[in-house]
Every structure is written in structure tokens, then in C-alpha cells.
Amino acid sequence: MDASAAIPDPAAVERAGRRIRRRIRALEVLSAIVWVAAAAAVTRLHLPPPVRIAIAFSPSIPLAWCALAFWRARKHLDEFGRRVLIEGAAFAFAALLPALLIYVMTQNADIGAPEVGPAIVFVYALIAYAVGVWFALRRRP
Amino acid sequence: MKNRLRVLRAEREWSQGDLAVRLGVSRQTVNAVETGKYDPSLPLAFKIARLFEKSIEEVFQFEAGAANGASAPGEQ
Numbered sequence: 001m002d003a004s005a006a007i008p009d010p011a012a013v014e015r016a017g018r019r020i021r022r023r024i025r026a027l028e029v030l031s032a033i034v035w036v037a038a039a040a041a042v043t044r045l046h047l048p049p050p051v052r053i054a055i056a057f058s059p060s061i062p063l064a065w066c067a068l069a070f071w072r073a074r075k076h077l078d079e080f081g082r083r084v085l086i087e088g089a090a091f092a093f094a095a096l097l098p099a100l101l102i103y104v105m106t107q108n109a110d111i112g113a114p115e116v117g118p119a120i121v122f123v124y125a126l127i128a129y130a131v132g133v134w135f136a137l138r139r140r141p
Numbered sequence: 142m143k144n145r146l147r148v149l150r151a152e153r154e155w156s157q158g159d160l161a162v163r164l165g166v167s168r169q170t171v172n173a174v175e176t177g178k179y180d181p182s183l184p185l186a187f188k189i190a191r192l193f194e195k196s197i198e199e200v201f202q203f204e205a206g207a208a209n210g211a212s213a214p215g216e217q
Binding site: 009011013014017077078079080081083137138139140141 | 142167174185
């Protein structure tokens with residue numbers, strides 16, 4: 001193997017990775033802003049039904065864009081990056097499923113448990129994913 | 142699993158980023174392998190060994206009992 005053949009500049013590779021991460025974070029922030037704005041608009045403003053429907057669906061556009069950027073970025077990950085991503089997602093799934101089950105059971109039991117909106121579930125899943133990634137980056141085989 | 146990646150890299154005065162680019166992986170992956178947080182796949186282990194012109198055993202040393210009590214070849 002010729003180790004010196006066509007070696008790209010490490011700084012350029014690092015810069016490209018940073019650019020992809022920045023783009024995904026910007027899209028995440030945009031999704032959150034659109035979501036909050038849309039939620040406020042549909043609950044506080046008196047708008048005709050077609051406009052309300054359009055606003056209700058509007059957060060899905062930046063979110064889909066974000067998901068697409070995430071999917072494209074996944075292709076650039078190496079084996080360690082994929083493992084971290086998969087373990088983060090697996091941790092989020094494992095943390096979310098029992099919590100949702102307990103929530104549904106407490107609602108069915110009608111014991112006065114507080115109602116939780118989808119926003120809380122989404123934030124909970126994101127936090128669980130971040131915790132899963134944190135564990136995956138630190139655990140030893 | 143122990144490895145001599147840091148030593149081999151230092152001998153060639155390569156940074157983690159330099160090695161990562163040569164291997165086609167991220168700097169985080171090189172760091173995780175060096176610190177023992179990640180055992181590379183067989184293809185990546187071969188790639189590392191070939192890059193340093195060593196055998197896999199010269200770069201990576203299996204620690205008996207580290208992986209589910211499995212024993213190294215020849216150990217009984």
C-alpha cells in the first residue's frame with residue numbers, strides 16, 4: 001500500500017465535517033423555531049381552517065429537510081460514527097418505549113397524572129438520544 | 142484489546158488527523174481506537190497494519206479474558 005498516494009489535507013477534511021455538522025444544527029434550530037411559531041399561531045390566532053392546516057403542516061418541511069441532511073451526512077460517517085449513531089438511537093428507543101407505556105397506563109388508570117403533549121415526548125427523545133450518544137462515545141468494548 | 146497505534150503514529154510524527162486521513166476515517170475514530178474505547182473492524186485493522194507495514198498482531202494485542210472469556214489461539 002502506498003501510504004503517500006492522494007492523501008487529502010486533514011484540515012480540509014475536518015472543515016468539511018464541521019460544515020456538515022453546522023448545516024444540520026442550523027436546520028435543527030430552524031425546525032424548532034418554525035415548530036414553536038406554528039404552535040403559537042394555531043393556538044392563539046383566529047385563522048380560517050385552510051390557513052390553520054397549512055400552518056399545522058409547516059414544521060414538517062424544515063424537519064423533513066433536516067432528516068434528509070442527517071441521512072446524507074450518515075453516508076459520510078465511518079464505522080465508529082455509525083456505531084455511535086446506532087447506539088444513540090437504540091438508547092433513545094429503549095428509554096422512550098417504557099416511558100410511553102407507563103404514561104399510557106397512568107392515563108388509562110385515571111389517577112390524575114398530568115397530560116403530556118407531543119413536544120415533551122419529542123424533547124424527551126432528543127435528550128435520550130444525546131445521552132445515548134454520550135454513553136456510546138465513552139464506553140469501552 | 143491493547144494497541145501500539147500511538148507509538149507507531151509518533152514514530153512517523155503523524156497527528157491523529159494525519160492518520161485519520163490516511164485511513165479514510167474520522168479523527169475521533171483514531172482517538173477512540175488509540176484509547177481503547179473502540180475495537181476496529183477487521184478491514185480497518187488490516188488497513189492500519191498495512192499502513193504501518195506491520196502484521197495485525199504487531200499493532201493489536203489481544204488480552205485474554207477481555208472478550209467474553211475467550212482465549213487466544215494456543216491457550217487452554
